[in-house]
Amino acid sequence: MYKRVLLKLSGEVLSGESQKGFSEEHVRYLIDEVKKVSEYGVKLGIVIGAGNLFRGRDFEGLRPTISDQIGMLGTVINALYLKDRFEDAGIKTVVVSQIVTLPSVKLINYDDIDLYFDAGYVVIFAGGTSNPFFTTDTGAALRAVEMKAELLIKGTKVSGIYDKDPKIHNDAVKYNVITYDEAISKNLKIMDTEAFSICKRYNMKILVMNFFENDNLLRAIKGENVGTLVVPTLSSTM
Template identity: 70%
Template structure:
């Protein structure tokens, strides 16, 4: 069983696949899945994307760096939305970020993060890496290492890592485990190469799983056989 996890959630977890905005059923489901984990006493850090609002590359005609700033702000919006929902449903939550100065968002200080975890808070790291040209997968890898997580769990819309995109190829074959080197060499597009490389460098295990399958997150945290594990 892992005691401290970093959970990466795609923004679409909040809206439903292919949709924009917030879907109340999705947010309720997410909150229930997180509650199961935090009730076990695990330290939960989260990075949320902004695909339900927008991704930088979707904004044509806008300067790349500015489009990415807008994308990063979307992750702050999602984090605050979730904090409010979680707290109303009994999950103590703190949002931290280095890109905004708002009374509802705290700065990132390592010592404080330890205190938040020790006090049973879920900590949502908003604002990605704070830099344009990156994604929240890379942010999750960085934050996982920074907060000394024992595993990075990428909760997504497919059951794990396949030899090719299972949404495009019906004959795609799922891996139970795969080495960092192979994931990078085969250019498996489930996660950025940067994210894989950071996890490899700091020996951060990764689990990729289908978030929409009930109890998958809890089972992954209990180190049961779920999704795909990326290993040295």
């Protein structure tokens, strides 16, 4: 069982696919899935996107430097929303970020991350990379390395990494395991190249899996065969 995991979720996990805002049904599902793993004492970090609120590219006509800052603020909104909902459900949660000063957001401090985990908190990393021109996938890769995770899980709406986008191509074929180099060279757009390359540099294992299948998060953390694993070489799958 993995004991230290960074979970990346798209903002759409909170709203439902292609929807905006917060859907009670989806939020409750997320709480239940996280609760199952927090009961095992897993040290869990979460990076949440903002696709349910704002993505930089939604603001036609705005400069990306500005629209991306609006997008990053969206991740803080989601993080605070989740903190409150998690705590209501008995999951102790701390939100950390470098992009805002707010009473319920702590500045990221490497020395404190372990203290939060040891005290049984889920840590939500808000604000992506803190820089325009990036996405929360890249933020997740950085935070996974910073928190010394054993595994970065991208919980998404498809069952793993395919040879082409399975939402567009019916004949797409899923990989069980793939190397960082292959994922980058084949330009498999499930995650940004930047995210893959940070994970490659620091040997951060990635698992891409369908977040919307009941128990999948727990199964992934138990090391069961769900989704697609991204590893340095094909001989390093275990």
